[in-house]
Amino acid sequence: MQAPEKNRSFTQLIEFEIEPHQQLALVSALAAQTERLAQHHPGFLNASIQxxxxxxxxxNYLQWQSREAGEAAFQGFESGEQDFWQLIRAHQAKTVTFGSFQVLHSLERSHDNALHCNLVGLARA
Incomplete structure (x- = not known):
């Protein structure tokens, strides 16, 4: 199942497994890094750290306007631009799992309390 290319947003999920005493420091470091991403990489839509x-x-959840925008930002991680690998070492992550996803359906509540569904047109592969 695939959505038309022009309507796809792109999500990166990065899960860190760490010792509990490292959690707050990692959250703070990821928040700072996410702000840098939002400022310096076009195509950034939103992010959350849970x-x-x-x-x-x-x-760490990062959403981009396109796969290309997300991949360009991640290449910045790998080249040391955002010092991502140092962040992993500094917070002694036991494992780091990366996942990339295309958004095909979303539901959100607006300020007027209405629910809005965004269903991307689907085509069978």
Missing amino acids: ASDDGRRVL
């Missing part, structure tokens, strides 16, 4: 209740995981 922390597990047990303190052992952090999930």
